[in-house]
Amino acid sequence: xxxxxxxxxxxxxxxxxxxxxxxxxxxxxxxxxxxxxxxxxxxxxxxxxxxxxxxxxxxxxxxxxxxxxxxxxxxxxxxxxxxxxxxxxxxxxxxxxxxxxxxxxxxxxxxxxxxxxxxxxxxxxxxxxxxxxxxxxxxxxxxxxxxxxxxxxxxxxxxxxxxxxxxxxxxxxxxxxxxxxxxxxxxxxxxxxxxxxxxxxxxxxxxxxxxxxxxxxxxxxxxxxxxxxxxxxxxxxxxxxxxxxxxxxxxxxxxxxxxxxxxxxxxxxxxxxxxxxxxxxxxxxxxxxxxxxxxxxxxxxxxxxxxxxxxxxxxxxxxxxxxxxxxxxxxxxxxxxxxxxxxxxxxxxxxxxxxxxxxxxxx
Amino acid sequence: xxxxxxxxxxxxxxxxxxxxxxxxxxxxxxxxxxxxxxxxxxxxxxxxxxxxxxxxxxxxxxxxxxxxxxxxxxxxxxxxxxxxxxxxxxxxxxxxxxxxxxxxxxxxxxxxxxxxxxxxxxxxxxxxxxxxxxxxxxxxxxxxxxxxxxxxxxxxxxxxxxxxxxxxxxxxxxxxxxxxxxxxxxxxxxxxxxxxxxxxxxxxxxxxxxxxxxxxxxxxxxxxxxxxxxxxxxxxxxxxxxxxxxxxxxxxxxxxxxxxxxxxxxxxxxxxxxxxxxxxxxxxxxxxxxxxxx
Amino acid sequence: xxxxxxxxxxxxxxxxxxxxxxxxxxxxxxxxxxxxxxxxxxxxxxxxxxxxxxxxxxxxxxxxxxxxxxxxxxxxxxxxxxxxxxxxxxxxxxxxxxxxxxxxxxxxxxxxxxxxxxxxxxxxxxxxxxxxxxxxxxxxxxxxxxxxxxxxxxxxxxxxxxxxxxxxxxxxxxxxxxxxxxxxxxxxxxxxxxxxxxxxxxxxxxxxxxxxxxxxxxxxxxxxxxxxxxxxxxxxxxxxxxxxxxxxxxxxxxxxxxx
Numbered sequence: 069x070x071x072x073x074x075x076x077x078x079x080x081x082x083x084x085x086x087x088x089x090x091x092x093x094x095x096x097x098x099x100x101x102x103x104x105x106x107x108x109x110x111x112x113x114x115x116x117x118x119x120x121x122x123x124x125x126x127x128x129x130x131x132x133x134x135x136x137x138x139x140x141x142x143x144x145x146x147x148x149x150x151x152x153x154x155x156x157x158x159x160x161x162x163x164x165x166x167x168x169x170x171x172x173x174x175x176x177x178x179x180x181x182x183x184x185x186x187x188x189x190x191x192x193x194x195x196x197x198x199x200x201x202x203x204x205x206x207x208x209x210x211x212x213x214x215x216x217x218x219x220x221x222x223x224x225x226x227x228x229x230x231x232x233x234x235x236x237x238x239x240x241x242x243x244x245x246x247x248x249x250x251x252x253x254x255x256x257x258x259x260x261x262x263x264x265x266x267x268x269x270x271x272x273x274x275x276x277x278x279x280x281x282x283x284x285x286x287x288x289x290x291x292x293x294x295x296x297x298x299x300x301x302x303x304x305x306x307x308x309x310x311x312x313x314x315x316x317x318x319x320x321x322x323x324x325x326x327x328x329x330x331x332x333x334x335x336x337x338x339x340x341x342x343x344x345x346x347x348x349x350x351x352x353x354x355x356x357x358x359x360x361x362x363x364x365x366x367x368x369x370x371x372x373x374x375x376x377x378x379x380x381x382x383x384x385x386x387x388x389x390x391x392x393x394x395x396x397x398x399x400x401x402x403x404x405x406x407x408x409x410x411x412x413x414x415x416x417x418x419x420x421x422x423x424x425x426x427x428x429x430x431x
Numbered sequence: 432x433x434x435x436x437x438x439x440x441x442x443x444x445x446x447x448x449x450x451x452x453x454x455x456x457x458x459x460x461x462x463x464x465x466x467x468x469x470x471x472x473x474x475x476x477x478x479x480x481x482x483x484x485x486x487x488x489x490x491x492x493x494x495x496x497x498x499x500x501x502x503x504x505x506x507x508x509x510x511x512x513x514x515x516x517x518x519x520x521x522x523x524x525x526x527x528x529x530x531x532x533x534x535x536x537x538x539x540x541x542x543x544x545x546x547x548x549x550x551x552x553x554x555x556x557x558x559x560x561x562x563x564x565x566x567x568x569x570x571x572x573x574x575x576x577x578x579x580x581x582x583x584x585x586x587x588x589x590x591x592x593x594x595x596x597x598x599x600x601x602x603x604x605x606x607x608x609x610x611x612x613x614x615x616x617x618x619x620x621x622x623x624x625x626x627x628x629x630x631x632x633x634x635x636x637x638x639x640x641x642x643x644x645x646x647x648x649x650x651x652x653x654x655x656x657x658x659x660x661x662x663x664x665x666x667x668x669x670x671x672x673x674x675x676x677x678x679x680x681x682x683x684x685x686x687x688x689x690x691x692x693x694x695x696x697x698x699x700x701x702x703x704x705x706x707x708x709x710x711x712x713x714x715x716x717x718x719x720x721x722x723x724x725x
Numbered sequence: 726x727x728x729x730x731x732x733x734x735x736x737x738x739x740x741x742x743x744x745x746x747x748x749x750x751x752x753x754x755x756x757x758x759x760x761x762x763x764x765x766x767x768x769x770x771x772x773x774x775x776x777x778x779x780x781x782x783x784x785x786x787x788x789x790x791x792x793x794x795x796x797x798x799x800x801x802x803x804x805x806x807x808x809x810x811x812x813x814x815x816x817x818x819x820x821x822x823x824x825x826x827x828x829x830x831x832x833x834x835x836x837x838x839x840x841x842x843x844x845x846x847x848x849x850x851x852x853x854x855x856x857x858x859x860x861x862x863x864x865x866x867x868x869x870x871x872x873x874x875x876x877x878x879x880x881x882x883x884x885x886x887x888x889x890x891x892x893x894x895x896x897x898x899x900x901x902x903x904x905x906x907x908x909x910x911x912x913x914x915x916x917x918x919x920x921x922x923x924x925x926x927x928x929x930x931x932x933x934x935x936x937x938x939x940x941x942x943x944x945x946x947x948x949x950x951x952x953x954x955x956x957x958x959x960x961x962x963x964x965x966x967x968x969x970x971x972x973x974x975x976x977x978x979x980x981x982x983x984x
């Protein structure tokens with residue numbers, strides 16, 4: 069990555085053209101909307117790649133941060149749709165129910181956007197600080213983060229009046245003043261999500277080529293050694309963890325207007341694991357692997373998951389087993405492996421090659 | 432006082448079930464330092480084994496005592512299969528093993544969903560578990576008492592096995608220092624297989640106890656894996672004593688939180704409690720002392 | 726560079742009842758190559774562990790006016806106390822230059838961490854030059870020879886501008902020529918920094934030590950120049966059992982067997 073950063077940058081450019089220009093021209097509205105959904109997962113996946121692939125922190129509870137962004141956005145959109153009245157689901161049980169206190173500030177678009185950015189930073193910052201300073205890592209860290217995702221999903225499920233419970237929040241009519249039914253506005257929402265994915269890719273591209281990126285890899289491989297170079301590894305990991313949480317939150321926030329509903333099922337243990345699946349498939353430590361893997365898994369989920377619902381869980385399970393067992397660096401390591409087999413110099417994975425590989429796996 | 436006895440007894444039973452689920456996990460986690468995320472599905476296999484045994488032995492009074500060893504062996508064999516086919520290749524990559532077993536869990540869940548009715552199957556409670564025991568004015572269901580007895584027997588058997596048999600001593604030696612154990616002639620490969628068999632088998636036993644509550648379905652394992660791991664983590668790796676105390680504490684805490692608030696909020700609070708506890712004592716209740724850097 | 730000395734007073738380290746270091750005092754100054762010797766289990770490495778914050782110790786270890794004990798590892802490093810390890814620990818997957826760059830990053834602002842590396846710091850060039858690695862900046866550290874890895878570790882301390890270098894068996898496994906090169910390197914470095922070497926190799930100690938402290942069972946047995954220590958009957962008695970008959974050569978053989 070560090071050797072040829074400009075090729076990677078060109079790859080991001082190609083990817084941007086594909087997502088922002090080609091896809092809207094060739095895809096139907098239905099598939100474009102689906103692609104938008106995959107982009108949201110891909111945004112979260114890029115963050116997981118940073119934390120897990122480069123930082124060695126297996127974040128199995130990114131659903132928590134996905135939920136923070138998603139619910140912040142969904143609350144705002146719900147209030148925008150309800151106008152001056154209290155949202156419908158709240159008055160289902162009690163016609164005179166007041167709006168809960170914590171909903172009130174989400175009427176403001178500015179506050180909502182600040183919350184989407186600020187909440188994950190604060191929560192991940194506090195959680196990460198506590199865990200990393202106490203040197204909680206490995207399986208402990210993985211399971212604790214997943215426990216949080218489970219806890220949050222249970223909490224939301226059980227607070228029907230405040231959060232909509234298992235039915236979630238849905239039926240949004242407006243997106244910051246734009247009517248969501250209008251195809252032009254839906255295209256705009258898609259383009260925002262795709263653009264945000266490109267921005268996140270650019271951010272990790274810069275991270276990976278920076279000194280911080282080298283330091284993060286060094287911390288992943290030899291945490292104690294880094295300590296003896298005068299760095300506190302907790303701070304290094306904290307930065308990567310907070311950035312990955314922020315990306316998950318942004319992905320969650322865009323998920324809401326695109327999909328039109330957010331429920332605890334989208335953020336719990338299973339959803340968090342699905343986010344990992346894409347990253348593992350694409351290649352945890354590579355630049356494009358997590359995003360492309362997430363798009364591939366998302367595509368599998370919505371196509372195979374609906375046409376062959378009995379088979380999809382097997383495929384997902386086998387994906388974990390086969391990829392992690394035989395190809396721990398994911399499909400993006402295949403070109404380098406082939407190249408090594410042919411005794412040629414390293415070919416950095418370009419998105420086109422990786423995408424072709426993904427196609428092969430699907431068929 | 433009357434208000435406290437019910438959550439205390441309910442919680443103890445809940446803790447006993449958690450302990451059964453965590454025992455095997457503690458054994459395999461202590462041995463290899465990896466979480467077998469399919470452990471919950473082995474518990475599910477135990478529960479379905481109980482159901483299948485009841486299809487053959489219709490006298491429910493007899494079926495549960497038969498189901499216990501059957502579930503132990505069936506779940507144990509699944510664990511052995513997992514160790515031999517997959518986990519043995521991944522000893523140097525503990526975090527990756529965790530993810531691979533997530534995949535195994537997904538496959539087992541889906542298989543159970545397709546083999547058995549999706550709404551789950553009923554496991555009949557034998558009549559001798561129907562009654563209640565009155566303690567300080569509270570009618571305590573016999574099933575809960577049975578769970579506690581079962582957990583006690585399992586803990587006693589496991590600790591005796593670890594302490595007094597040569598297999599057990601070898602397991603403990605391997606947990607403490609794998610490399611040293613190997614150089615003293617212990618076949619750590621064989622020990623790993625055996626540990627996995629016993630650990631998974633214990634999950635099967637836990638499954639039988641869980642099946643008596645009802646809700647024997649393909650999703651049941653997923654509910655247990657995270658709480659069971661939290662219990663193991665809070666108790667300290669490779670520490671039977673710690674696991675027992677932690678399981679009981681979590682069970683009672685759950686019951687009291689549920690008594691004061693609601694069931695689901697109790698789960699959230701219990702999770703947070705364990706996480707806060709691990710902040711204070713990242714090594715768990717009890718630790719194995721080592722001088723190593725790691 | 727620094728006039729401050731490293732002064733260790735009554736250092737004690739216990740591992741759940743077992744006294745590994747029981748009240749050790751010594752000092753080290755810039756301008757001398759200070760050696761800490763003793764058989765296995767004497768507590769040499771444990772002393773270094775305690776000074777660098779890896780294990781908990783009581784007593785005192787001061788650099789100038791600053792107490793080191795009780796501070797977290799990375800803070801002690803930032804005070805200018807660096808160390809190497811018995812088994813060379815460099816980042817195998819990174820190049821020599823990247824290794825040094827990470828070490829040099831200690832004094833950089835956090836904002837500059839987010840930028841990519843451009844060019845090579847002057848201090849890194851100097852350290853490469855000094856340690857004889859000038860030809861290897863792009864080599865992955867993992868394929869360096871054992872000796873080169875040790876030099877890379879020393880170079881990492883140099884780019885950090887460490888005031889104190891604590892070196893744990895730096896010449897173990899090195900060839901004779903490499904030992905000589907390392908010894909000369911240490912003498913050059915010691916001109917302006919405090920250099921404390923933990924060693925088993927008596928020949929290396931005799932050739933390059935300015936002053937020596939002999940540890941035995943967690944206590945200081947003898948202290949002084951090489952000649953003084955070798956002449957100390959106590960040292961001879963401990964290592965050979967019979968005082969007087971000992972020759973220094975025999976002592977060296979015994980000590981090396983302990984290795």
